[in-house]
Amino acid sequence: MNDFKVADCCKGMDISGCSGHSDKLNTYDWLADLPDNATFTNLVEVQFKPPRKGYFINSNNLPLQKGDVVAVEANPGHDIGTVTMTGRLVPLQIKKANLRPDTELKRIYRKARQVDLDKFAEAKAREHETMIESRQIAKDLGLKMKIGDVEYQGDGNKAIFYYIADDRVDFRQLIKVLAERFRVRIEMKQIGARQEAGRIGGIGPCGRELCCSTWMTRFISVSTSAARFQDISLNPQKLAGQCAKLKCCMNYEVDQYVESLKRLPSREIVLQTMDSDYYFFKADILSKMITYSTDKRILAGEKTIHASRAFDIINMNREGQKPMSLVEDESAQTPESIDLIEQENINRFDHLKKKKKKKNKSRNGGADNQGEMAEQQPAAANEQTPSPRTDSQPKEHHHGPKPHQPKGDNRGPRHDRQPKGNGAPKGNNAPKGEKTAPTDTANK
16 A cells, blocks of 8 residues: 555645545645645545545544545445545535435544555455456356456455446356355446556557546547547547547547537538639638538639638628629639648658658769769860960960861861861761861871
């Protein structure tokens, strides 16, 4: 029971209102520092193995504080639990638990002695072994059920078996076998899949710990209408949690979406304009932006407008008028192509990887590219036509035999001639019937 001892776990808070046991059943007592809080009522909240806790009467007026281990009345015998709350907040917690006013509460016997703690520790050590063996017994009997956990009473005379079953199960024979095998009184308690997920724990798709294993104590039914109000795709794989049921977080914002939907026009109304009729396609509920299409079934000629503009067009249509266009300012709206199938494509991020590979190749081959550019620069310089040589420029010296010049070559002065070698223009521009001058390599 050391897990329940009061510790300095609430930074900046009164230590008398905080509990060292940090599970979802823990409640901070904001009124614990009041002088008459402990004597305000004799009702006490006692916690057992999660998710079980109960409310008892301190008939013996024991000086109890948060974290005290006590022996309480049970049927049969007694049970061992930890005091988690006293004072003014206990009646409020009872009201929150929906207990009837005429419910008869059991008593607190005494503070737990060392003998009680030793016996409770011995019974608690047998819980895991009992659970494994009881699962095998239920399997041998052919029962379609799963025993999720076992909790022994403080005195070891009773055991609570928590089980999960989709259908109704007749476990009368199972109780007889378990009572004969473990020599204790058997109590079967059915829990749902959400409670089982809360007991096991895990990480949700949001990246945080499951709500049912951290703070949720009451489970409200979730329906597919919550997904429809929020315009969520009805995909069972995305809507189901680890318990194979609809996610509890779908109920968190559904009220806000319902209120926003009241401020949007009906989806059945067709907006009529001079150019075409527009049908509802989809809507961003919170931003109140609605996308209309010229076709009922597919997205064609889509235009997105605000809900206020849609109401204005509806009022105009009722008066027999039609606006020129669905959008007030056509130039203000830039058309964008929307591919709804591409949103669900598993390869939609492949182009990002290709861009990264190209960037890495360009970085690694930067030196090679610089060398290629250096080689290309002289060649480009040679291809450019140089300016005519003047007398101030030095004469070019050519080695090897002079090229043969055909007769009748009435070329001008030397400085007006085209340069030889790499500076010659590309292509064969010689007149027909004349041979081109051979190159130096051919003469060699």
